[in-house]
Amino acid sequence: MNLLTSINMALRNIRANKTRAFLTMLGIIIGVSSVIVLVAIGQGSSKSVADSVNSLGTNLITVNIMNTDTPYTMDDIGQVQKVYGVKSISPVLTGRVTVQNGSTSTQVALTGTNADYLTTRQLSVGDGRFISTIDDQYRQKEVVLGSQVAQTLFGSASPVNQSVLINGNRYNVIGVLNTKGGSMGQSSDQSVFIPFSTAQRLLQTTHITQFYAQADNQQDVNIAMAGIQRAVGQVYSNTDDYTVINQQDVMNAMDSVTQTMTMLLGGIAGISLLVGGIGIMNIMFVSVTERTREIGIRKAIGAKRRDILLQFLIESTVLSMIGGLCGVAIGLLAGWIYTTVTGGLAVYSITVIVFAFLFSALIGIIFGVFPANKASKLSPIEALRFE
């Protein structure tokens, strides 16, 4: 008996029992579609994290000072500036402040920094100018607004040369940044920037707790990092007092988190695929019992063990493959709904889709083997006698 005839026969049998076939396939459909959707969402969020980390530039090095007893000074920063491979360096002071224009006010993140910050963080000014070295030296009460802050406070009007109140103090708006996009909750679009020295007074701290350094290029990141580590190490002997990390480290950490998440989601979906397979096996066993007489008749007119085995195996495989196809379709549809409703990112991987589909076919074969084997082993005479 050739394969095409067998597949035809299987399709007929499935069509003759549509409701049951659908219920049988449901497990596979849910399994395959959830594998596809969950992995797509997992990889989507992984990609959006990677994108936002990348938007900071891969040459960025972040130094955090944890020791509050020995202050890190601007002189020390000057030492770091001399390190080979370091292009620019920006100390930062951060805090949350209330910014007010007339009757509208908003809570935003404030960053006190220097003129190099623009280069260090790869930002650009859309309107007006950024903080200058002189502003910093003379502790000017000037502020650069993130694009979203400008939008909130001034609407479509240009804020440049206007003034705002930051925690009640009047500041001159000297510029507005271009939109940059999110980077893990601290988007420059939702921040305001003032000169470092001004921020020291506003936030009432003299300590530098964090600074950014931009390496000359990708190749020099590690050399620059080592140099910075040495420079900071001269101030603090205890390595617990500071951390020096680059974007690659952050990305790797994020990657491993999202990878674990993706694997977890995929695993859960895989289990539902397995459960779907057991459902198929269950129904196939019922089907074998129900069709004992048919098996007897087929054997009486010349079907071999192999023919019967193939018939049931093909039926379960076709069943699970149809389920797999439906699952792929529903998975893609569900992913589309997810992206349109939540605005999140779903990254489909052809490998995962093909794998999920093939896995469903494999499950049909594996879980079809036992019932098919049982069917093929029936003695023709007993099968014919079966009522």
Added chain:
Amino acid sequence: MTETMISLKKIEKTYKMGQNTVHALDHVSLSIEEGDFVSIVGPSGSGKSTLMNTMGCLDHPDSGEYVLGGSHVDSLKDWQLADIRNQKIGFIFQNFNLLGKLTALENVELPLIYRGTKAKERREQAMASLAQVGIEERAEHLPNQLSGGQQQRVAIARALVGQPSILLADEPTGALDSRTSEEIMDLLIALNKEGRTIILITHDLHVARKAKRTVSISDGKLYEGEHVL
């Protein structure tokens, strides 16, 4: 000269049901020539079907020797027996045993499917077989859309389609009224005239007498003629 088609020697088959054993076949010896038309009669439970299933290679005897068309059946493997059922034997059952989800034509095609005949030839041969039993216009009907007599004709067409040398019919008229039985018997007689060996099980002596030869079974023992009746 005719050749021996079926040769049974001292065939035994017993069933153990708890304490008591049933001798379904008790040292049965029987020889059937090619082209013969043999009817087997006997009371219910005497072992007729067991004998027929043995001859049809559906069931293995416990002991004894069975030679079918020159080959020793006892030594054959499962797949070889399947080939014999497919090529040398055509079964006709009392309850027709058609597959309910397949049309008449598809039912008739089944033996050819297991033989590996190509779709086009299969269709042609199956149609020819349906025409032979006079039911070709019902080819696309499902069994439950046919009368009992029509279903049995389809079953006969299925038995005939592979050109087997032997037709085994286990009470083929048992479920039919007398007029339809008559028609089916006429069909079998015509097939026998064409040279096919036919073995027929029946309760009905009237039916049995239409065969060339009658044997009877009682309690698993075989007798020539209408012995017990």
